[in-house]
Amino acid sequence: MKPVKEVFGRAYPLGRDNVDTDIILPGRFLKTITRSGLASAAFESIRAEPGNIFENPVWKGAPIVIAGQNFGCGSSREHAVWAMMDLGILAVIAESYSDIFSGNAFKNGMVTITQPRHNIVRLLDWAQVGAIAISLLSQTITFGDENVEFHVDPFRKECLLKGLDEIGLTLGFDADITAFEQDLSQRQPWIALPL
């Protein structure tokens, strides 16, 4: 995964609650066996609405999305993240996320930032007129003259900043995993299955 330190640009003022992964990418586009080529299907039903933000030249190609509560709820499809990234989106600022979506985003180097409602409202207003700067290093969002801080899990921050391969990191614990498995085979021999 590519390292990410900051994201700068316009932000789609989506604002809605419960933006589920079927809205981000409908199920019938999940038939791909690669990770690319999903941009044209991203947010399909919203893009069909007249005057929608995704087709508006003001925001088209913006790297940030601002939304309400429970963003990315529903299906675990990582294709939703791939489609958003294919569209050029690198960060989401929302009130809350589904656990699976924020995990998927992180694995692909997409930043998911949580902000309280009053800040989301201010950001949505600002997104109408100007660009937003997100610094992962200083954990701040800058818009106009304003600055707000955000929290990020230290482990995720390190992985994002360095672009670390998580599987490679875990394989560094191979001896621990093997020891765990040996213990498990004594404690619960029924876990292992014949092949």
Added chain:
Amino acid sequence: MSGLRTLYEKIWDSHVVHRRDDGTCLLYIDRHLIHEVTSAQAFDGLRANGRSVRRPDLTLAVPDHNLPTTPRVDGSGARMTIADMDSAAQLEALERNAPEFGIRYFGATAPEQGIVHVVGPEQGFSLPGTTIVCGDSHTSAHGGIGALAFGIGTSEVEHVLATQTLQLTPSKTMEVRIDGSLGYGVTPKDIILAVIGRMGAGAGTGHVIEYTGSTCRSMSVEGRLTIANMSIEAGARAGVFAPDETTFAYLKGRRFAPKGADWERAVSAWCALATDAGASYDKVEIFDAGAIAPTVTWGTSLDDVVPITGCVPDPESMADPARRESMRKAIGYMGLAAGQRMQDIAVQNIFIGSCTNSRIEDLRAAAQVVRGRHIAPEIRQAIVVPGSGLVKRQAEAEGLDLIFIEAGLEWREPGCSMCLAMNPDKVPPGERCASTSNRNFVGRQGPGSRTHLMSPIMAAAAAVTGRLADVRDWMGVV
């Protein structure tokens, strides 16, 4: 720290391989279910990095999402080809990847094939106290047998294949206590719809739910699977039921369940999993089962739930402007009007199936409602899709298939079917479906589709009347 732990905390603690100072844990995964939609890119990742599958014995692959539910072999026993080339390519990828990486595979024509979340428990592959993952959010279903089970993305699928672990931070705990007896015509599906409707579709975010209370204790394993399945629709990472005698009776003798002395050891280990008396949860919600009526959804989120005796709500009565706006949008998409009686809503499609409601008890109950009756002439499509080959054969042995067919419903091959519009089973644009699946999202059952979620007996009643109906008027003797 009191030292008293919940069921979730006990399962978590017993699977920690390594704990970082910041609380992130490397968690061991006992069971990994694979299907065709979320695995191809993960296998490609393994190949690109020269990695193998660490524990193929703990992994089980089953195709389900893309498979058509029409017959899979022709009269001569030869396999039918799949017309949709993208679906065919995805299914072929799994069929190649499973043997290449040494993974057990129940293929499209295998007698055990079915929806992963139906297959896991019925094969005894899913066991109490285990950690179970799958690249599918409805993995939470397996919590019904007392496992910590949750959906993951494709990157995590690759991570589990390569390491049999995941890097995770612990969730908060939430008790959903349901006490009392279920009313006439009220099923576990109605309970979970009503629970999510009251709590909200995001209420469980960051939490693992434990379902407790007398209603849950007296519920069948299949009912528990239905409820745990929809934990994700409340935003929860997972939902668990404490394993008990009902669970053990369900699992005993199943193919991958422990045998002989191992069985005795396993049962005593499983008995120790129950939440300690006095352990506390971060959040508690309490429900009275007796107060829950047959329940349906009216809108496009699991927030949008109403008893069948109710009406489409009025957005103007909402104080919160964001909620008012989302309700207006949902009512518009669904083609409804505020104040409309739910029982006046006509449907054209009936879907009885999905990982939520396609098990034998669901089919028995639905068959009882349509037995000796016929679907309404307005119904254009009515399909019954058993959750697995085993469920299908059991239903056929009991004659349920004939009851459905005589009533005018179609009897199909197992798969995810009309739940998610990835295979030929779809709801046409603008049409309405009485569906036993788990999501009423915009376009979920096909572009422009309008979904009303409900229990199998409620969907059966809708089939007979051609509109949403209170099944309590239709139960019993014809």
